[in-house]
Amino acid sequence: MENLLKQKKSLLMLLFGIVLIMGIGFAAYGQQLKISDTSSIITSWNVYIKSIDSDASDEWVTGSSIIDKTTNLKADLTTELKYPGDNVVYTITLRNGGSADAILRTIDLIASNDNTVINYKYLTKTGVETVDSNLIKQEIMQLNSNEEKSFRLKVEYDPTKTGTATQEQKQNSLKIDIVYDSVEE
Numbered sequence: 229m230e231n232l233l234k235q236k237k238s239l240l241m242l243l244f245g246i247v248l249i250m251g252i253g254f255a256a257y258g259q260q261l262k263i264s265d266t267s268s269i270i271t272s273w274n275v276y277i278k279s280i281d282s283d284a285s286d287e288w289v290t291g292s293s294i295i296d297k298t299t300n301l302k303a304d305l306t307t308e309l310k311y312p313g314d315n316v317v318y319t320i321t322l323r324n325g326g327s328a329d330a331i332l333r334t335i336d337l338i339a340s341n342d343n344t345v346i347n348y349k350y351l352t353k354t355g356v357e358t359v360d361s362n363l364i365k366q367e368i369m370q371l372n373s374n375e376e377k378s379f380r381l382k383v384e385y386d387p388t389k390t391g392t393a394t395q396e397q398k399q400n401s402l403k404i405d406i407v408y409d410s411v412e413e
Contacts, residue, residue, distance in 0.1 A: 270327070271326070271327045271328040272326040272327050272328065273326045273328055273330075273410070274324065274325040274326035275301065275322065275323070275324050275325075275326065275330045275371060275408045276300035276301060276322070276323055276325070277295050277300055277301060277302075277303055277320060277321070277322060277323075277406065278321045278322065278323040278376060279320075279321045280293035280295065280303055280305070280318055280319070280320050280321070281318070281319045281321075282305075282316050282317070282318050282319075283316065283317045283318075283319070284315075284316050285313070285314055285315045285316070286314060288310050288314075289307075289308065289309055289310065289314045289315070289316060290306075290307070290308045290316075291305070291306070291307045291308075291316030291318065291383070292305070292306050293305045293306070293318065301405065301406045301407070301408070302403065302404065302405045302406070303320070303403070303404050304401060304402070304403055304404075305318055305381075305383065305401070305402040305403075305404060306399075306400075306401050306402075307346075307383045307399070307400055307401075307402070308399050309346070309383075309384075309385035309399075309400075310385075311385060312385050312386060312387045312388070312389045312390070313384070313385060313387040314384070314385045315382055315383060315384035315385065316382070316383050316384075317351065317380055317381070317382050317383075318380065318381045318382075318383070319378050319379075319380050320378060320379055320380070320381060320404070321376055321377070321378040322371060322376065322377055322378070322379075322406065323371075323375075323376045324371040324372060324373055324374065324375050324376075325374065326373060327373050328373065328410050328411070329370065329371070329372045329373055329410065329411040330370070330371045330372075330408040330409065330410060330411065331370050331371070331408065331409055331410070331411050332370070332371065332406070332407075332408055333407040333408060333409050334405075334406075334407045335404065335405070335406050335407075336403075336404070336405040336406075336407070337381075337402060337403070337404055338402070338403040338404075338405070339400055339401075339402050340400055340401035340402070340403075344386065344389075345385060345386055345389055345393045346383060346384065346385060346386065346400045347382075347383075347384045347386050348381065348382070348383055348384075348402065349381070349382045349384065350379065350380070350381060350382075351379075351380035351381070351382055370411065371408065381404070383400070383402065
């Protein structure tokens with residue numbers, strides 16, 4: 229009888245242990261496993277014309293500029309030239325103050341009058357003159373975050389012209405519009 233009582237106690241302890249293990253297992257299974265991670269990428273866009281400096285060929289030649297404050301990527305350049313060969317070289321400095329890299333898409337030049345007296349030329353780093361806008365794009369194609377780059381634009385009274393030019397032909401207003409996009413990954 230004692231043996232039977234020991235078997236019942238052992239069986240009862242075994243059942244109690246099984247119920248306890250099942251309870252712990254159910255509790256663990258019933259809890260939600262939460263894995264959370266928060267990450268955010270904050271980029272800012274701030275590409276703009278920082279400055280435009282002009283260098284006139286002679287004292288009677290004038291060159292001025294006004295940066296459009298609504299976009300900061302447009303400007304008006306006004307030049308007054310008197311004689312063939314007169315010129316103004318504008319140094320246009322662009323800045324990327326944002327955290328996103330940018331790539332130059334286009335530089336549009338729009339003259340106030342369409343005449344053959346005034347020429348517009350980009351100057352390369354070596355001073356070579358070109359009217360090919362692709363060359364300027366190659367020189368300053370990408371503007372990385374917190375980077376500045378400059379290019380030069382020459383406005384010149386055509387030195388090969390002879391005869392008298394009208395005052396309107398000697399005075400010209402040029403609008404420059406620079407278009408940037410973010411760099412594709």
